[in-house]
Amino acid sequence: MSSQTVARRYAAALADVLVAGESSREIQDELIAWESMVQSAGQLQQVFGNPTVAYEQKRGLLEELIKRTKVQRPTANFLRILLKNQRLTELGEINKRLEQVLDERSGVVAAQVTTARPVSEEIKKSLNGRLAAITGKNVRLSFAIDETLIGGMVTRVGSTVYDGSIRNQLRELQLKLAGK
Numbered sequence: 001m002s003s004q005t006v007a008r009r010y011a012a013a014l015a016d017v018l019v020a021g022e023s024s025r026e027i028q029d030e031l032i033a034w035e036s037m038v039q040s041a042g043q044l045q046q047v048f049g050n051p052t053v054a055y056e057q058k059r060g061l062l063e064e065l066i067k068r069t070k071v072q073r074p075t076a077n078f079l080r081i082l083l084k085n086q087r088l089t090e091l092g093e094i095n096k097r098l099e100q101v102l103d104e105r106s107g108v109v110a111a112q113v114t115t116a117r118p119v120s121e122e123i124k125k126s127l128n129g130r131l132a133a134i135t136g137k138n139v140r141l142s143f144a145i146d147e148t149l150i151g152g153m154v155t156r157v158g159s160t161v162y163d164g165s166i167r168n169q170l171r172e173l174q175l176k177l178a179g180k
Contacts, residue, residue, distance in 0.1 A: 007096065010094045011097035011101045012097075014098060027078075030075040031079075035091045038091065048061075055083075062080065082094075108139070110142065114146045114154045114156075115143065115154075119153075124143075127155070149166065152166050
């Protein structure tokens, strides 16, 4: 079974348990922190991903980490399930899918905006409003910088791309001048 399929199933199951309550984002943040902790500590990755390490040793380590990090009960239970099913090393992919599932269920759409330079808060608010009007949903924006755009911006909402970059306009002009 592919890791994306596994991630989708675990994310959907956790989202069902959370029932899109206020704590769902807190639990998501805790899982992201756990992902970061496991990735930054190579020994944790090795222990949790190694099938020759006894389950009881892994469980003991997990319980100690849960106690130290003081995560909420749903987070702790979910981590235990992942360990039991030997899926703890797939937490990164599960977190990505969980974000998508929670966004879908709460009527939020994610938009990735790439610009040549940082944009002001005023432009961010305006863009958020325009995308909300286009999609009919609340929009969660994330921004990236790509100086090769020269100017303008490229916005990706799901599989739709709005390319208003100078680089793209120059490319289109080049094609027109070449007669293509």
